[in-house]
Amino acid sequence: MKHTIMAAGLSVVAGAAFAQSPVLTVYTYDSFVSDWGPGPAIEAAFEAQCACDLQFVGAGDGAALLARLRLEGDATEADIVLGLDTNLTASARATGLFAAHGITPEGLTLPVAWDDAEFLPFDWGYFAFVHRTDLANVPTSFEALAASDISIVIQDPRSSTPGLGLLMWVQAAHGDNAAAIWEGLADNIVTVTPGWSEAYGLFLEGEADMVLSYTTSPAYHLIAEEDAGYTAAAFDEGHYMQIEVAGQLAGSDQPELAKAFLEFMLSPAFQEVIPMTNWMYPAALDPAALPDGFESLIAPATALLVAQDEAPAIRDAALATWQAALAR
Structure with a gap:
């Protein structure tokens, strides 16, 4: 007791x-x-x-x-x-x-x-399209991706920062031609997910050839899984930060x-x-303290970034362009 x-x-x-x-x-x-x-x-x-x-x-x-x-x-x-x-x-x-x-x-x-x-x-980090290294005819620009039959999974810009980053990336790189880029990409898009986890999961399950993610994503496969079979496509117009x-x-x-x-x-x-x-x-x-494997990642030749105070107006216009293109 x-x-x-x-x-x-x-x-x-x-x-x-x-x-x-x-x-x-x-x-x-x-x-x-x-x-x-x-x-x-x-x-x-x-x-x-x-x-x-x-x-x-x-x-x-x-x-x-x-x-x-x-x-x-x-x-x-x-x-x-x-x-x-x-x-x-x-x-x-x-x-x-x-x-x-x-x-x-x-x-x-x-x-x-x-x-x-x-x-x-x-x-x-930098946004990028991640793919298996055995993918043939990897595109090196948005225009090349739109002209290809490569399938992609992206995220919804209204709920996902990577999805929004893709909108800003296309807008920063192509400006007045952004609508044409999205119209070209429309038939490449398998689905638009609420967030990054869902999109990356679908990619790993083989539902698409490429997924919107980051230049650093292949480091996970290389370091955690000891799988060197993933990389990110380097785009000529640069990558959005x-x-x-x-x-x-x-x-x-x-x-x-x-x-x-x-x-x-x-x-x-x-x-x-x-x-x-x-x-x-x-x-x-x-940077010297980064784990081994990070040095193997692609380094964008051009970094794109919209100033914070300019982002809301550009975001709203880019979202309208995206919605109109995908609704066609």
Whole structure:
């Protein structure tokens, strides 16, 4: 009986201690919190230093995060949103839901300068069409892809940041000719999925010859699976860059803890997890520290990127062009 009472007492004490731990809620995309994504390792590393309970909440794909925030407004339970990109930051800022982070980032290894009061980068990469190395007649441009009978799977730009990135890529590379490019690509598209995971899964199941993903995606197959049979097609017009970011909600009831997480996000404990779980380039890690295999990836000759403040107008026009082309 004494042991039972003591055990019960310890349980109460432990429960009280746990209840007192502050909770930090981070909205992110589903693949980030998957068993094979960065979430589990990052959660363990941050909780080891914060005396808190870090809770990741998967909210679909990247672009779906902004839609959820708009729906929830000031009532959102999120303290941090992680997984928007520079195509969405201007629209996110316009909601008034984000607070200035007050952090001067040091040691960034992005290929572009960074100056943003609300958002901080955590990784980056280039969009590309991934395929098996035995694919014949690999296209080297959007025009060549449109003229081919190669099948592709892409993501919906209304819910997916890669899908939106493809729209911006075509628009940045082809401008007034974007509509013709999409009209040519329409019969190459097998399906449009809500997010990246669904599209990549269909590709791996053999449902399409190529999938919209990243130049870094073949590193997963090479390193994790020891399969050198995947690569990314290099396009002559260049490749669009994605920079993924996180921001703190102005209504967070844990502002100091949220800032601590953003600072942690730029530390080696976070950044070293990214290459072999999110399979992207870290935003604040010496390239020399990248795993073996990353040096084999294609390096785009031309990097394309639309300025954050110009993205909303270009995005809206590109979306209308895409919808009109695929409706024909």
